[in-house]
Amino acid sequence: MTSAVSLQKVSRHFGLVRAMDEVDLDVAPGEFFAMLGPSGSGKTTCLRLIAGFEQPTSGRIQIFGDAVEGIPPYRRNVNTVFQDYALFPHMNVRDNVAFSLMLKKLPKVLRIKAAEEALELVRLGGYGDRRPGQLSGGQRQRVALARAIVNKPKVLLLDEPLGALDLKLRESMQEELKALQKTLGITFIFVTHDQGEALSMADRVAVFNEGRVQQIGTPEEIYKRPQSRFVADFVGSSNVLDPEFVYWIVGEKRWASLRPEAIHVMAAGQSASRMTGTIISKSYLGPVIRLMIDLNGTKLHASVPSNDAVPAEGEKVTLGFAKDALHLMEATS
Amino acid sequence: MRSSEPRAPLGLAFAATAGLLFMLLPLALIFLYAFSTEERTYQWPPPGLTLKWFAVTWGRVDVWQALTLSVQVASISTLLALILGTLCAAAVSGTKFFGRETISLLVILPIALPGIITGISLRSAFNLMEIPFSFWTIILGHATFCIVVVYNNAVARFRRLHGSMVEAAMDLGANSFQTFRHVILPNLGTALLAGGMLAFALSFDEVIVTTFTAGQQQTLPIWMLEELVRPRQRPVTNVVAMVVVVVTFLPILAAFYLSRGGEQTVSGMGK
Amino acid sequence: MTALAEAGAILPSRGGIVGALSDLFWRRPKLLVFLMVLPALLWLGIVYVGSLFALLLQSFFYIDDFSGLIVHEFSLRTYAELFRAQNLDIIIRTVSMAAVVTVASAIVAFPVAYWAARYARGPWKAVFYLGIMLPLWASYLVKVYAWKLILAKEGILNWLFEQLHITFLLDWWLSLPLIGGNSLSISYTGTFLVFLYVWMPYMILPIQAAIERVPTNLLDASADLGATPRQTFWKVIFPLALPGIIAGSIFTFSLTLGDYIIPQIVGNSQFFIGQAVYSHQGTAGNIPLAAAFTVVPIVIMVLYLWGAKRAGAFDAL
Numbered sequence A: 001m002t003s004a005v006s007l008q009k010v011s012r013h014f015g016l017v018r019a020m021d022e023v024d025l026d027v028a029p030g031e032f033f034a035m036l037g038p039s040g041s042g043k044t045t046c047l048r049l050i051a052g053f054e055q056p057t058s059g060r061i062q063i064f065g066d067a068v069e070g071i072p073p074y075r076r077n078v079n080t081v082f083q084d085y086a087l088f089p090h091m092n093v094r095d096n097v098a099f100s101l102m103l104k105k106l107p108k109v110l111r112i113k114a115a116e117e118a119l120e121l122v123r124l125g126g127y128g129d130r131r132p133g134q135l136s137g138g139q140r141q142r143v144a145l146a147r148a149i150v151n152k153p154k155v156l157l158l159d160e161p162l163g164a165l166d167l168k169l170r171e172s173m174q175e176e177l178k179a180l181q182k183t184l185g186i187t188f189i190f191v192t193h194d195q196g197e198a199l200s201m202a203d204r205v206a207v208f209n210e211g212r213v214q215q216i217g218t219p220e221e222i223y224k225r226p227q228s229r230f231v232a233d234f235v236g237s238s239n240v241l242d243p244e245f246v247y248w249i250v251g252e253k254r255w256a257s258l259r260p261e262a263i264h265v266m267a268a269g270q271s272a273s274r275m276t277g278t279i280i281s282k283s284y285l286g287p288v289i290r291l292m293i294d295l296n297g298t299k300l301h302a303s304v305p306s307n308d309a310v311p312a313e314g315e316k317v318t319l320g321f322a323k324d325a326l327h328l329m330e331a332t333s
Numbered sequence B: 001m002r003s004s005e006p007r008a009p010l011g012l013a014f015a016a017t018a019g020l021l022f023m024l025l026p027l028a029l030i031f032l033y034a035f036s037t038e039e040r041t042y043q044w045p046p047p048g049l050t051l052k053w054f055a056v057t058w059g060r061v062d063v064w065q066a067l068t069l070s071v072q073v074a075s076i077s078t079l080l081a082l083i084l085g086t087l088c089a090a091a092v093s094g095t096k097f098f099g100r101e102t103i104s105l106l107v108i109l110p111i112a113l114p115g116i117i118t119g120i121s122l123r124s125a126f127n128l129m130e131i132p133f134s135f136w137t138i139i140l141g142h143a144t145f146c147i148v149v150v151y152n153n154a155v156a157r158f159r160r161l162h163g164s165m166v167e168a169a170m171d172l173g174a175n176s177f178q179t180f181r182h183v184i185l186p187n188l189g190t191a192l193l194a195g196g197m198l199a200f201a202l203s204f205d206e207v208i209v210t211t212f213t214a215g216q217q218q219t220l221p222i223w224m225l226e227e228l229v230r231p232r233q234r235p236v237t238n239v240v241a242m243v244v245v246v247v248t249f250l251p252i253l254a255a256f257y258l259s260r261g262g263e264q265t266v267s268g269m270g271k
Numbered sequence C: 001m002t003a004l005a006e007a008g009a010i011l012p013s014r015g016g017i018v019g020a021l022s023d024l025f026w027r028r029p030k031l032l033v034f035l036m037v038l039p040a041l042l043w044l045g046i047v048y049v050g051s052l053f054a055l056l057l058q059s060f061f062y063i064d065d066f067s068g069l070i071v072h073e074f075s076l077r078t079y080a081e082l083f084r085a086q087n088l089d090i091i092i093r094t095v096s097m098a099a100v101v102t103v104a105s106a107i108v109a110f111p112v113a114y115w116a117a118r119y120a121r122g123p124w125k126a127v128f129y130l131g132i133m134l135p136l137w138a139s140y141l142v143k144v145y146a147w148k149l150i151l152a153k154e155g156i157l158n159w160l161f162e163q164l165h166i167t168f169l170l171d172w173w174l175s176l177p178l179i180g181g182n183s184l185s186i187s188y189t190g191t192f193l194v195f196l197y198v199w200m201p202y203m204i205l206p207i208q209a210a211i212e213r214v215p216t217n218l219l220d221a222s223a224d225l226g227a228t229p230r231q232t233f234w235k236v237i238f239p240l241a242l243p244g245i246i247a248g249s250i251f252t253f254s255l256t257l258g259d260y261i262i263p264q265i266v267g268n269s270q271f272f273i274g275q276a277v278y279s280h281q282g283t284a285g286n287i288p289l290a291a292a293f294t295v296v297p298i299v300i301m302v303l304y305l306w307g308a309k310r311a312g313a314f315d316a317l
Helices: A043-051 A093-097 A099-103 A108-121 A137-149 A167-184 A195-201 A219-224 A229-234 A243-250 B010-033 B052-058 B061-094 B100-112 B115-128 B135-160 B163-171 B176-205 B208-213 B220-229 B234-258 C016-027 C029-058 C077-082 C085-118 C123-137 C140-151 C156-163 C167-175 C188-212 C216-224 C229-258 C273-281 C287-310
Strands: A005-014 A017-027 A032-036 A058-063 A078-081 A155-159 A187-192 A204-209 A212-217 A239-241 A254-258 A264-267 A276-284 A288-295 A298-305 A316-320 A327-331
Touching (some): A017 A043, A017 A212, A032 A043, A032 A195, A043 A058, A043 A204, A078 B163, A093 A099, A093 A108, A093 A137, A099 B176, A108 A137, A167 A187, A167 A195, A204 A219, A229 A239, A229 A254, A229 A327, A239 A298, A243 A254, A288 A316, B010 B234, B010 C123, B010 C140, B010 C188, B061 B135, B061 B176, B061 C029, B100 B135, B100 C029, B115 B208, B115 C229, B115 C273, B115 C287, B135 B176, B135 B208, B135 C029, B163 B176, B176 C123, B208 B220, B220 B234, B220 C140, B234 C140, C016 C029, C029 C287, C077 C085, C077 C287, C085 C123, C085 C188, C085 C273, C140 C156, C156 C167, C188 C229, C229 C273
Parallel strands (some): A032 A187, A032 A204
Antiparallel strands (some): A005 A017, A204 A212, A264 A316, A276 A288, A276 A316, A288 A298
16 A cells, blocks of 8 residues: 655755654655654654655655645645644635635535535634634634645645644644545644643654654554653653663673652662652642652652652652553663 | 832823824924915914815816826826835845845935935936936936835734745645745735835925936925925915825825834835 | 545646746745846836936046046046035035034934834824824925925014014024024024934834834843833933934934935035035036046945944844
């Protein structure tokens, strides 16, 4: 089966800056694919290359098997939801949504019908006559979405689509986007710097750093089996353990990651474990309590259910965790 | 804590009011003199008021000729400035390229340097190349300093246009020309109108460069200059002065309404 | 959405030659930028800079004293002529006038700009805006004409002095050397007043822009830290408004330097640089000297702009 989007050794250099460096990527048709990374990691550049706003310095990009080098954005059957929505302020909502149909010279009646349907789909039926300036941030976001899907593109690109919304709205939009993608069956590729968003929404995630793809996998793989220190550190809040420490525990000189929730914290002396440390700080996060523990100079985060009895700051505790919770990564570098 | 809208000190209120009156009263005087019955002097207070001079001025062929020439020159200069200024503004604000600063400087130079320099440069260039003075030599000078007005207005508007809007249009299937027609032009509309009207006002009023680039033709300002240096028909001059004030005010008022809530489009101009 | 047929990942090119051209612009964005800049660049480059350059070139020629013809040879002789007493006088006179006009317009403009920026609210904002814009954009000649009316012997100013029985004050002023004269309309005082009136709006706008950019909470902070209003003004507002004043002074200074109409209509018969340029290129036919004279304001303005740029005045334009 051909990939929806396929990148082979794609690089994009701006002078000496390597925004993207030899990236390989395959997105399956109908997939909800996330590109995750800190700002400047190359994820947005990657999106812009697929949309056609920029051209690669080297490498090949294919969309559903067709090479798109030299094809301008207006000839790619790919649409984008922009981070700042980029709605046209001089048109009402309906004309915004019907813009691409107008360019295709679709008869006016069909144009309006299609636009209304798309607005209905993002639950903005009846807003057609308003101007973008009269809408709230969340509504504008939906208009941008309707405008991008009215054409039924082969691939929908979303650039930090929820970045400008507040927390509550973001959560409900996450659900909606997922449902929308199921309804339409279009391949979604979205860019985010929020690991929670990426993990909860995507079928697969590509983690970007410094212009390179660090790891591609399902959210579970990324979360539980990070392949590098960067992924372990960036995705969630794993403890990244240095090779010396890991050697002391398992006798192998490799970096390892350890999830905070995998650590059992017991009052000192309750276990035979030789890992005894001191609680440095303690913060209450609702369902869990987050502890920072000093273990012979190594600082570890642990999170324990908040209904457990938790020792106070400064107290000595003994730590324990299952051997397989310790995920070994690359060797010393 | 002081309140966010403190009362102004009395001295400041006085100085500001005085300054504003200093600027506006002389213009008000122009309006009054147009109705004065006095023919030979600038006598104050006017001995009487009359509408007679409006009729006399209406019948003057030389005034009409000068006015027609001024309107023609201003229209064509504005059109040229609109095309050149908008294209240049689009290029400068759309991208970063080598020499960008130089182009901004080049556009602003004709108003940054005194008008007399523009004037004498053009005149000596025409002489060197043996180009006879004509309608078109006036246009050549006027369009040069009108470009900057359009350019400034357009650049300010481009700055407010989100860069991603052009990308959005292309993403939705519009090629470069369709993007220009359906997205850029509608958003630029009022800025261009404001810039165009200001360019018109600037050209309509210009005298310093024109004295160097016009041959025997008289634009309205040249006609007025003659009257100022050698007053022959003071009442007619009074009426023409008033009409000129009104004609230049209308575009300013219109530009003000068009650009309200936006950036100050009419500021930062020179002659 | 049902109306659309299932399409491939790449849509066919539309619009023939227009579409092809658009594709080309996308592939070569620099070509598009170049094409857009080209007309203005050619216009300004050839018409304006070309003429300017030709003029500067001529300032290095000189007039043969016997034949009165222009000698097309490189020489600094014409520049040396600038330093003759009579020409030096013209330069000093013009620069002094420009300086006095600049300082005076800064003083008159500041309160207006400050009020417009800080206190004018609602409809007053519009009144101030138009009150500044209308004089700025009103016809230059009409403004000069208005002052001819005001300063005339039978005009409103003399009438006003008479009504207030203070004509002796005016006579005393006019009897002063240098700034005085036979009447207001043929004295430097008159010339100065017209210059001040005509160029002052150019001073107000940049100052207003600079003051508007000072956040109000900065003033609150200053007051909160114990500054008196006077201290707040001199220590906070004035330094922040200074780039605006310098930006405005560029206009008033440059415009006064280059003007030749105002001193011709209101003033005594002593030349300013603009008049010298005008008469040398016109009746006298001494283009080289006229060109050399235009170099004076250019050099002064280049130095001035360089200084202003270092003071950060361009951000206030």
